Structure formats: structure tokens, C-alpha cells
Amino acid sequence: QLQFTLVDCPGHASLIRTIIGGAQIIDFMLLVIDINKGVQTQTAECLVLGEILTQKTQLIVVLNKMDLFYKSITDKASDANTESKDKQSSTKKGKSKEEQIKEKLDKKINAIRKTFKKTKFGKKVQIVCITANRDGNNPPGQNQEFDTNQNAIHQKSDNIKLLIDAILNTIQIPDRQ
Numbered sequence: 001q002l003q004f005t006l007v008d009c010p011g012h013a014s015l016i017r018t019i020i021g022g023a024q025i026i027d028f029m030l031l032v033i034d035i036n037k038g039v040q041t042q043t044a045e046c047l048v049l050g051e052i053l054t055q056k057t058q059l060i061v062v063l064n065k066m067d068l069f070y071k072s073i074t075d076k077a078s079d080a081n082t083e084s085k086d087k088q089s090s091t092k093k094g095k096s097k098e099e100q101i102k103e104k105l106d107k108k109i110n111a112i113r114k115t116f117k118k119t120k121f122g123k124k125v126q127i128v129c130i131t132a133n134r135d136g137n138n139p140p141g142q143n144q145e146f147d148t149n150q151n152a153i154h155q156k157s158d159n160i161k162l163l164i165d166a167i168l169n170t171i172q173i174p175d176r177q
Contacts, residue, residue, distance in 0.1 A: 019049060027174045028058045030167070035063040035108055035129070036072065039115050051120055060126045060166055061112065066158060067131040069108075073101050105129075128166050131158040 029050045033043055050059050074097060095103070109127060117123035133139060134156045138146045146152055154160075 023049075023053050026053045028167075028171050029054050030060050030062050030163075032062045032064050033112065034065050035069045035105075036065055038108065039112060044115075047115075047119060055172070056120050056122075057170065058172060059121050060128060060163075060170060061116070062163060063109070063112070063127060063129045064132055066129050067134045069105070070101060073097070073104055126166060126170065128163045129159060130163055131156075132160070133157065 026049075029046075031043065031046055031050060033039060039047075112127065113123040113125070116125045138152075138156065140147055
């Protein structure tokens with residue numbers, strides 16, 4: 001049986017001592033990045049910790065808030081259509097919404113890969129895109145009935161199973177003797 005201990009390390013300088021104090025139990029890292037904000041100062045600080053504390057293969061980048069990313073592109077396309085009826089509906093330079101989303105997502109992912117290229121994890125670091133809590137409703141712990149309803153949880157999240165599979169396929173069991 002596999003046991004996980006989740007260590008939330010936001011990377012702020014004031015918490016670095018606490019994080020380093022727990023370093024001996026960190027074998028694997030999920031580096032969660034808000035897709036809309038990209039790599040920020042605290043993300044870079046956590047990345048440095050990941051380089052020190054984990055093996056090259058023991059990190060997965062999780063791009064979260066994909067629902068807001070998609071919504072922002074859809075809203076911009078709708079605003080553009082409202083402003084100019086002369087332009088093609090829901091397209092930019094003849095591209096469909098799906099093509100625009102893919103293009104913008106590829107740009108975001110390439111920017112993140114460029115950052116990782118400078119680390120031991122490299123530009124081919126594993127990346128999983130998720131939505132953990134669509135629209136921000138019913139955060140975990142707020143509603144016990146909701147928290148235990150698997151159907152409801154699956155309806156408000158995307159790719160969580162994909163993330164779990166990626167973790168299980170990537171993690172190396174440490175020898176703790």
C-alpha cells in the first residue's frame with residue numbers, strides 16, 4: 001500500500017525554513033501553476049526546492065484553473081464579435097475558437113517549458129492540465145455531503161484521473177530503511 005503525505009509549500013521566503021525542515025519526507029513534487037498567471041516568484045522558489053529535494057523524474061507540473069483559461073478566451077472572442085459585426089463570428093484571422101484555444105495553450109506551455117529547460121527537469125517535464133474546482137463553488141471541506149459525492153466531484157473537475165494516473169506511473173517508491 002502506498003501512503004502519501006502532502007506538503008503544501010507556497011514558496012514564500014518566510015516559510016522556507018519550515019519547508020526545509022520537512023525536506024526529508026519529500027520524494028516527489030507536484031508543482032501547481034495557475035495557467036492564467038504562469039510562473040511567478042513563489043513558483044520559481046518552489047522549483048529551486050524541487051531541484052534540491054527530488055530526483056529528475058520525480059516532478060509533475062500541474063497547470064490548474066483551465067476552466068478560467070478557456071472562459072477568458074471564449075469571453076474575449078465574444079467581446080470581439082460584439083464590437084465588430086463585420087468580422088467573422090467567433091474567429092480571429094479565420095481560426096475557430098478551438099484553434100485559438102490550442103494556440104494560446106501551446107504558447108503558455110512553451111513558456112513554462114522554456115523555464116524548465118534551465119533546470120535539471122528539462123523542457124520535456126511532464127505537464128498535466130486540470131480544473132480542480134470549476135467556478136470555485138463547493139471548495140473541499142465546506143460541504144461534507146458534496147465532498148463524498150463522486151459524481152458531483154467529477155462534474156466540477158477535469159483531468160483529475162489523468163493526474164492520478166500520471167502520479168502512479170511516475171512515482172518511485174523510496175527506500176526508507
